[in-house]
Each structure stands twice: as structure tokens, then as C-alpha cells.
Amino acid sequence: MEFLDHLAIGLETALSLHNLLYAFAGCLLGTLIGVLPGLGPLATIAMLLPFTYGLPPVGALIMLAGIYYGAAYGGSTTAILVNLPGETSSVVTVIDGHQMARKGKAGAALAAAAIGSFFAGCVGVLMLALFAAPLTRFAFKFGPAEYFSLMAVGLVGAVSLASGSVVKSIGMIVFGLLLGLVGIDVASGVTRFTFGFPELWEGIDFIVVAVGIFAFSEIVGSLEQREHRKAYTSEITTLWPTREDIRRMTPAILRGSSIGAFVGILPGAGLSLASFFAYSLERKVSRRPDEFGHGAIEGVAGPESANNAAAQTAFIPTLTLGIPGSATMALMLGAMIIHNIQPGPQVMTSNPDLFWGLIVSMWIGNLMLVILNLPLIGIWVQLLKVPYRVLYPAILMFCCIGVYSVSYSTFDLFMAAGFGVLGYLFHKLACEPAPLMLGFVLGPMLEENFRRALVLSDGDFSVFVTRPISLVLLLIAVALVVFSVLPSLKKQRAVVFTEE
Amino acid sequence: MRLLRIAAALAFAGFANLAVAATDYPTKSVTLVVPFAPGGSNDIVGRYVADRLSKIWGQPVVVENMPGAGSAIGSAHVAKAKPDGYTLLINSVTFTMNAAVQNLPFDPANDFQPVGMIGKVPLVLVVGPALPVKSYDEFMAEAKKRPLKYATSGLGGVNQFGTEVLKKAAGLKMEPVHYKGGSPAMADVIGGHVDLFFSSMTQALPQIRAGLMTGIMVSSEERSPATPDLPTMVEKGLKDAVVNQWWGLFAPAGTPDEIVQKINADLNTIVNSDETKEFLAKDGGTPAPTSVEQFAETVKKETAKWKEIAQEANIKAE
Structure with missing residues (x-):
């Protein structure tokens, strides 16, 4: 019954008029920056942090948290409608979401994203409320060897992100891995591929690459072919998913929520990884793998659920331990310190109103978001009818603000422009950018943890197979390779036989 | 004639104005650059000082x-x-360490005029389940038995230098495992993947209090009010291993001395206040008022010291 007491404390805090307003303000702002490509929760929270000085601590945290998970919500909108990810976590939503929009199913895609997000958000909050402590203990079992093996699974799965040629997709992953190497090497302190620019010491930011490769290149690419958009805005048939859609997206939402909730707990893994994993999984288990890349609703529902579940469970290590899993979570901790709350394992007992209030407000926030977003679908779809000459300069401007706000550096803007050109080339060469992004995210983590694991084992490679979690993950990776190679081997054999 | 005299008087007044201009500082808004993202210790201390300075200056x-x-x-x-x-x-103590490991796009010794120190806080040596020791003596016994693995928040950071000076002073064998920042380093010590971490007080205190980590000792001369039961380096006869994390204000080299002295004086008013003492004590820190000359001397001495340690311990980007 302790849980009910906690719930009561939480409800009392979260339902106060002020805190409801803070939650609403946070969610609204989060949705907005989610919709705007480039502008992410990290920069927004960083900019707003000084302004929260004057707010009561619980209210400030409720609002900042709302921005964080609200952004994961809103990111899918731009991905589906305009083919550019509003948030880094919606990079994979672009793949199928926009194809659905082209087929006149923009409304269904948006609804799948919103419903999936709401369900996943609830799952995440529930896990946070019920199992925060045991989940934290589980996350601790992940040492460098386990992280390496998890990243290996991700990397193998990355191949399935592309629907075109496997060779091209591997090429893009490798290129992404190389991009991830830029900066000071964590293990040796050597600067790699920095060309004498201190701006590159800490590596290239995800937002810089994503905005360049997705947003800038999409805009340039669309300017070439002015006509095609009309074609698919006029044929929006229905705003709501059909019964068949719902049947298909339900299991995807369930799977996405579980994967996302799991990845979110691991410090350092991040929301984008959750959606990458979910997309790969959907594609692997689907009976219609050919539809992926051409508007499969599972490809929207799965990843969108995953990133929202992760957005909630990412609070677990932050709240139970005071150890942030990402830069955004580090900012949340900073906000606590500013408000005289010592983050750490005692927050739960020393500030129960804050801990439970925040959790309950997250659930309320999720409810607000779905109420906010479902009726807005009709309005968002109208966005498709806004003429390019108005829409694109606006998007470009917001992208630039977003990129600049990452580290207040004009250098990043030029880099994003460079990636825009690169992205345009990829577009022309029919190379899909999603595998590149995954390589870019995974590469540094893969390398760091690999070397860390070996330093810890004094150079003994067997550490990856003697630790049980690591072994299981590696076996999954091997199985993934075997399952992807087998069908094509069979096909080749079939070809060989017919030729005989 | 009279007009001329007034003009002369006005002109004189104008000159006089120029002469006192330095002590009039500041006559417009001042920018305090925090070279880190919001939310970290430099940012929090920086914003605290900025707020109090603006109250004193009325700018x-x-x-x-x-x-x-x-x-x-x-x-x-x-x-x-x-x-x-x-x-x-x-900037903080790492300012004097960076130059020992990386080629910087500026000269830390000659491009800056140190203004004054704000506060300092010791590091605290913490261990997790991988090294289940409870006291300094147990720690030393274990450390002499086998080479330990210590976590760092990045190559050439204060945690690594702190551990290296301890290693040297106590004659231990330890090997660094590098992480990107203090948080993942802490997580792996708590998870039992790495033996120890010479952590900042801010990060370690909540974990020590919750019993997830054990504090072994602090790196300062005196015991910290936040961990009164942990021994210091000096108590254990490791005077050479004393390290303090500090924050201080810097101006560009060539800033007029009157202005530097004025900022130093006003900074010290803030640093000496009870409010600041309380503000820093929350994370185990203490105010550290200095004169401009004392602070400049500290910066110079530490920069030279870390260069030497980096060479001995072979901490460099190669």
C-alpha cells in the first residue's frame, strides 16, 4: 500500500493548479520545439534553465521534464509531413512516416505516432513508478563489455534500416562510424580528423549532422522538383487509421514500448538508439518486410513508441541515483542543484513530493500531449498545403537557430551546410542516410566501450563471451547476421539451380 | 573671459573624469564567460558570483x-x-592542467590576468563493489597487492591528475580507464566494473550517503565539513598528493591593474560572506579569498606542477 501513499503524495503535488500549468507549458513548448527541426530539448532546457531560478523547484522540474518528453512527441510530426526529423529521435520515423504521407495517409501516420507515444509514455511512467530501484540495479550490470555487445547488435541491425542495396547501406554505416571518430579520442587523448579546429575536439554534434543531411538536403532536393508535392497533398483520404492499420500497429506499439523502456534505462544509450532498435526489430519480425521503406505503419508506430518510452525511463538513473544518462538529463540535475535539491539516491526519501509529483505529472503530461496532438492532426496536415516559398525559409531559419544553439557556435552552422551538400549527393546517389546516422551514434560508443573493456580485462578478449549478458547479446548479433544472410543465400542457390 | 574660464573648468573636469574612469568601473554591463554548458559546477558558481557582483556594481x-x-x-x-x-x-583547476596535455589555441600563462579565487573543494577517493574496502588502511593494503584500475572523467582531467599524484606519493601501481565525463565513470564504479574514482565532492556525496560507494579519503590539507570522518592526504603523510578543485576569475592579459584590483576586492567581499560559505558548503567546498598576486602565483605554480606530473606519468595526447 506504500505505492498508494506515494501516488497520493504525487497527485497532491501534480494536481495543484500551478503545477498543472507548468506541466502544460512544458508540454506545449516541448511539442513546439519537437516540431521545429534542429531545435532540440537540450538547447531549449539550457536556454530556459536560468529563467527557472524564480520558479518553485517542483514546478521548474515539471516544466523542464515536459519539454523533454514533449519534444520526443512532437518530433514525429515534421518527420512525417515534411520528410525531415523534428528531433534526433525521429530520424527513423522519416523512413516510413513520410512515405505514408505521400500515399495520402499522413493522418493515419500522425495518429499512429501519437497513440503509440501515449501508450509508451504510460508504460514508461509506470515502470518508473513501480520498478525504478530494481531497474537501476539491472542497469548497473551493464559494464563496458555489455555495452560493446549491445552496440554490436545495433550495428548489425543498422543494415536493415535501408531498403535499397545492402552494399550501399554498409558503406553508409562505415562512413557514419568514421564521422563518429572525429574529435579527441577518449582513451588516448589524440585529436582525430580535427584538421586543427578546436571546434571539432568534442566531435561533431548529432544535430549538426542530422539537420544538414536531412533538413538542408531535403529542402535543396525539393526545390528541384516543384510539382510532386501537390500530388500527394490532394489525395489525403482519411485522417484516422483504418481498422487494418490499428491491427497492424498494436503489436508494434507493444514491442516498441518494451524496447524503448529498456534502452532508456541504460545511461548513455539515448532516445535515438531506442527508435533505431525498434525499427530494426519491426522490420525483422514483420511478415511484410518489403513494405518497409514504402510506408509501413509499423515503421512509424514502433520507433515512435520506443523513443517516448525511453524518454520516460531515462529519468530512472537520473532520479534514483543522480547519475544522468544524457546531456539533457545532466541539465535536469543541474536544475535540481540550482534549486537546492541534492540529486542522488536520497531524493526519493528527502523530497518525496518532488519525486512522486514529477512522476505523476509526467503521466498527466502524456495525457495532455495526446489531447493536444490528436485534434491538431487536422491542422498539421494542413501544413502540407503551405507553399514552399513560405515553409522552407521558415524551416531553414529554425534549423539554423537550432544548430547554433547547440554550442553557440557559427562553426557548427557552416558544418551543417557542408553536410547539407553531402546529403544532397547521397540523395542523388540513392544512398539512404538513416544507416549513416546509426553508425555515427554507435561508432564512438562501440569503440570506447571495446577499449575500456579490454583495459579492464588486461587485454583479454574472452571478456566479451564470459560475461553472460554480453554473450547473449553477441549471440543475438550473430543470429541476426545469419538470418539476414540465409534468405539471400537460398535465393542465390535457386538462381544457380535454375541456370543449371 | 568668463566663458573661457567655464570652458577651462569643464575641460579640466573632463580630464579629471578620465583619470577616475578606472575606479568608476563598471559603467556598463560586464560579460562573464562560462566555458562550459549550463548546469555544471562552473556554471552554477559562475552564475552565483555574477548575480552578487551585479548587485555590488549596479550593472x-x-x-x-x-x-x-x-x-x-x-x-x-x-x-x-x-x-x-x-x-x-x-575557470577551474583544469585550466592549469589542460596545457600539460593538449596544444591549446591560446597561452594559459601569458594570455590571462588572474583576478581572484572563489572557492575550493577537495576530491574524494571513492570505491565500489569491485574493491570492497572500508578504510584507508584496507585500501592501501589492497592497492599494494594488485594493480588497481581507476576511472577518469577524461584524459588529463582533475581526477586523473589527482590519482596520479596519489599514486606517486604512495608508491602504488594503478592504471587509468577513461570515460567521457564523471557520470559514466561513477556509474561503472558503483556497478563494480572499475575499482576506484577520485571524484568531485558534488558527485560522490549522495552516493556515499546512500551507501552505494565508500569514501576513503579526501585530497585536501584539512578535513571537509561534508565528510568529517574521512582522513586527509596530509594526515596520512601524503603531503605531495594534495589536490584541490578550485574556481577562479580571469581577465584578458593587459587589463588595467586598477580594474583588476577592484574586481578582486569586490569578489572578496562576496567570497567572505556567510552566504557564500553556506553556498559552497553544500557541496563540501570552502571559500578561498586571495589577493590578485596570490592567485596569480597559485595559477603559475600549479601549471608548472601539472606539466611535470604529466611528463612523469606520461599523460599526453599520443
């Missing part, structure tokens, strides 16, 4: 975060700023 002190390349981007910006006292920098 806004605007905090500008310029993160990137450790603290090199923000520091380089201040190094190149006009030396008029209107662009200041807050």
Missing part, C-alpha cells in the same frame, strides 16, 4: 556559456577579448 553581469573543446573555446574567446575588464572568465 548587469551577463553570463555567457561558451562550451566546447574542454574549456578551450570559451577561454580562447576571453584571451582575445578587449582587456578592459568587461569580459571576464570563470
Whole structure:
């Protein structure tokens, strides 16, 4: 019954008029920056942090948290409608979401994203409320060897992100891995591929690459072919998913929520990884793998659920331990310190109103978001009818603000422009950018943890197979390779036989 | 004639104005560059000081975060700023360490005028389940038995230097495992993957209090009010291993001495207040008022010391 007491404390805090307003303000702002490509929760929270000085601590945290998970919500909108990810976590939503929009199913895609997000958000909050402590203990079992093996699974799965040629997709992953190497090497302190620019010491930011490769290149690419958009805005048939859609997206939402909730707990893994994993999984288990890349609703529902579940469970290590899993979570901790709350394992007992209030407000926030977003679908779809000459300069401007706000550096803007050109080339060469992004995210983590694991084992490679979690993950990776190679081997054999 | 006299008087007054201009400082808003992202210790201390300075001066002190390349981007910006006292920098002990490991886009010894120290806080040596020792003696016994693995928050950071000076003073064998920041390093010590971490007080205190980590000792001369039962380096006869994490204000080199002295005086008013004592004590820190000369001497001495340690311990980017 302790849980009910906690719930009561939480409800009392979260339902106060002020805190409801803070939650609403946070969610609204989060949705907005989610919709705007480039502008992410990290920069927004960083900019707003000084302004929260004057707010009561619980209210400030409720609002900042709302921005964080609200952004994961809103990111899918731009991905589906305009083919550019509003948030880094919606990079994979672009793949199928926009194809659905082209087929006149923009409304269904948006609804799948919103419903999936709401369900996943609830799952995440529930896990946070019920199992925060045991989940934290589980996350601790992940040492460098386990992280390496998890990243290996991700990397193998990355191949399935592309629907075109496997060779091209591997090429893009490798290129992404190389991009991830830029900066000071964590293990040796050597600067790699920095060309004498201190701006590159800490590596290239995800937002810089994503905005360049997705947003800038999409805009340039669309300017070439002015006509095609009309074609698919006029044929929006229905705003709501059909019964068949719902049947298909339900299991995807369930799977996405579980994967996302799991990845979110691991410090350092991040929301984008959750959606990458979910997309790969959907594609692997689907009976219609050919539809992926051409508007499969599972490809929207799965990843969108995953990133929202992760957005909630990412609070677990932050709240139970005071150890942030990402830069955004580090900012949340900073906000606590500013408000005289010592983050750490005692927050739960020393500030129960804050801990439970925040959790309950997250659930309320999720409810607000779905109420906010479902009726807005009709309005968002109208966005498709806004003429390019108005829409694109606006998007470009917001992208630039977003990129600049990452580290207040004009250098990043030029880099994003460079990636825009690169992205345009990829577009022309029919190379899909999603595998590149995954390589870019995974590469540094893969390398760091690999070397860390070996330093810890004094150079003994067997550490990856003697630790049980690591072994299981590696076996999954091997199985993934075997399952992807087998069908094509069979096909080749079939070809060989017919030729005989 | 009379008109001429008035003109002369006015002109004289004008000159007089110029002469006192330095002590009039500041007559417009001052920028305090925090070379890290918002939310970290430099940012929190920086914003605290900026707020109190603006109250004393009656001019806004605007905090500008310029993160990137450790603290090199923000520091380089201040190094190149006009030396008029209107662009200041807050930086920490790592400022004196960076130069020992990386080629920086500025000269930390000659491009800056140290203004004054704000506060200091010891590091605290913590261990997790991988090294189940409870006291200094147990720790030393174990450390002499086998080479330990210590976590760092990045190559050439204060945690690594702190551990290296301890290693040298106590004659131990330890090997660094590098992480990107203090948080993942802490997580792996708590998870039992790495033996120890010489952590900042801020990060370690909640974990020690919750029993997830064990504090072994602090790196300072005196015991910290936050961990009164942990012994110090000096108590254990390791005087050479004393390290303090500190924060201080810097101005670009060539800033007029009157202005530097004035900022130092006003900074010390803040540092000496009970409010500051309380503010720093929350994370185990203490105020550290210095004169301009004392602070400059500290910066110089530490920069030389870390260069030497880096060479001995072979901490360099290669």
C-alpha cells in the first residue's frame, strides 16, 4: 500500500493548479520545439534553465521534464509531413512516416505516432513508478563489455534500416562510424580528423549532422522538383487509421514500448538508439518486410513508441541515483542543484513530493500531449498545403537557430551546410542516410566501450563471451547476421539451380 | 573671459573624469564567460558570483556559456577579448592542467590576468563493489597487492591528475580507464566494473550517503565539513598528493591593474560572506579569498606542477 501513499503524495503535488500549468507549458513548448527541426530539448532546457531560478523547484522540474518528453512527441510530426526529423529521435520515423504521407495517409501516420507515444509514455511512467530501484540495479550490470555487445547488435541491425542495396547501406554505416571518430579520442587523448579546429575536439554534434543531411538536403532536393508535392497533398483520404492499420500497429506499439523502456534505462544509450532498435526489430519480425521503406505503419508506430518510452525511463538513473544518462538529463540535475535539491539516491526519501509529483505529472503530461496532438492532426496536415516559398525559409531559419544553439557556435552552422551538400549527393546517389546516422551514434560508443573493456580485462578478449549478458547479446548479433544472410543465400542457390 | 574660464573648468573636469574612469568601473554591463554548458559546477558558481557582483556594481553581469573543446573555446574567446575588464572568465583547476596535455589555441600563462579565487573543494577517493574496502588502511593494503584500475572523467582531467599524484606519493601501481565525463565513470564504479574514482565532492556525496560507494579519503590539507570522518592526504603523510578543485576569475592579459584590483576586492567581499560559505558548503567546498598576486602565483605554480606530473606519468595526447 506504500505505492498508494506515494501516488497520493504525487497527485497532491501534480494536481495543484500551478503545477498543472507548468506541466502544460512544458508540454506545449516541448511539442513546439519537437516540431521545429534542429531545435532540440537540450538547447531549449539550457536556454530556459536560468529563467527557472524564480520558479518553485517542483514546478521548474515539471516544466523542464515536459519539454523533454514533449519534444520526443512532437518530433514525429515534421518527420512525417515534411520528410525531415523534428528531433534526433525521429530520424527513423522519416523512413516510413513520410512515405505514408505521400500515399495520402499522413493522418493515419500522425495518429499512429501519437497513440503509440501515449501508450509508451504510460508504460514508461509506470515502470518508473513501480520498478525504478530494481531497474537501476539491472542497469548497473551493464559494464563496458555489455555495452560493446549491445552496440554490436545495433550495428548489425543498422543494415536493415535501408531498403535499397545492402552494399550501399554498409558503406553508409562505415562512413557514419568514421564521422563518429572525429574529435579527441577518449582513451588516448589524440585529436582525430580535427584538421586543427578546436571546434571539432568534442566531435561533431548529432544535430549538426542530422539537420544538414536531412533538413538542408531535403529542402535543396525539393526545390528541384516543384510539382510532386501537390500530388500527394490532394489525395489525403482519411485522417484516422483504418481498422487494418490499428491491427497492424498494436503489436508494434507493444514491442516498441518494451524496447524503448529498456534502452532508456541504460545511461548513455539515448532516445535515438531506442527508435533505431525498434525499427530494426519491426522490420525483422514483420511478415511484410518489403513494405518497409514504402510506408509501413509499423515503421512509424514502433520507433515512435520506443523513443517516448525511453524518454520516460531515462529519468530512472537520473532520479534514483543522480547519475544522468544524457546531456539533457545532466541539465535536469543541474536544475535540481540550482534549486537546492541534492540529486542522488536520497531524493526519493528527502523530497518525496518532488519525486512522486514529477512522476505523476509526467503521466498527466502524456495525457495532455495526446489531447493536444490528436485534434491538431487536422491542422498539421494542413501544413502540407503551405507553399514552399513560405515553409522552407521558415524551416531553414529554425534549423539554423537550432544548430547554433547547440554550442553557440557559427562553426557548427557552416558544418551543417557542408553536410547539407553531402546529403544532397547521397540523395542523388540513392544512398539512404538513416544507416549513416546509426553508425555515427554507435561508432564512438562501440569503440570506447571495446577499449575500456579490454583495459579492464588486461587485454583479454574472452571478456566479451564470459560475461553472460554480453554473450547473449553477441549471440543475438550473430543470429541476426545469419538470418539476414540465409534468405539471400537460398535465393542465390535457386538462381544457380535454375541456370543449371 | 568668463566663458573661457567655464570652458577651462569643464575641460579640466573632463580630464579629471578620465583619470577616475578606472575606479568608476563598471559603467556598463560586464560579460562573464562560462566555458562550459549550463548546469555544471562552473556554471552554477559562475552564475552565483555574477548575480552578487551585479548587485555590488549596479550593472548587469551577463553570463555567457561558451562550451566546447574542454574549456578551450570559451577561454580562447576571453584571451582575445578587449582587456578592459568587461569580459571576464570563470575557470577551474583544469585550466592549469589542460596545457600539460593538449596544444591549446591560446597561452594559459601569458594570455590571462588572474583576478581572484572563489572557492575550493577537495576530491574524494571513492570505491565500489569491485574493491570492497572500508578504510584507508584496507585500501592501501589492497592497492599494494594488485594493480588497481581507476576511472577518469577524461584524459588529463582533475581526477586523473589527482590519482596520479596519489599514486606517486604512495608508491602504488594503478592504471587509468577513461570515460567521457564523471557520470559514466561513477556509474561503472558503483556497478563494480572499475575499482576506484577520485571524484568531485558534488558527485560522490549522495552516493556515499546512500551507501552505494565508500569514501576513503579526501585530497585536501584539512578535513571537509561534508565528510568529517574521512582522513586527509596530509594526515596520512601524503603531503605531495594534495589536490584541490578550485574556481577562479580571469581577465584578458593587459587589463588595467586598477580594474583588476577592484574586481578582486569586490569578489572578496562576496567570497567572505556567510552566504557564500553556506553556498559552497553544500557541496563540501570552502571559500578561498586571495589577493590578485596570490592567485596569480597559485595559477603559475600549479601549471608548472601539472606539466611535470604529466611528463612523469606520461599523460599526453599520443
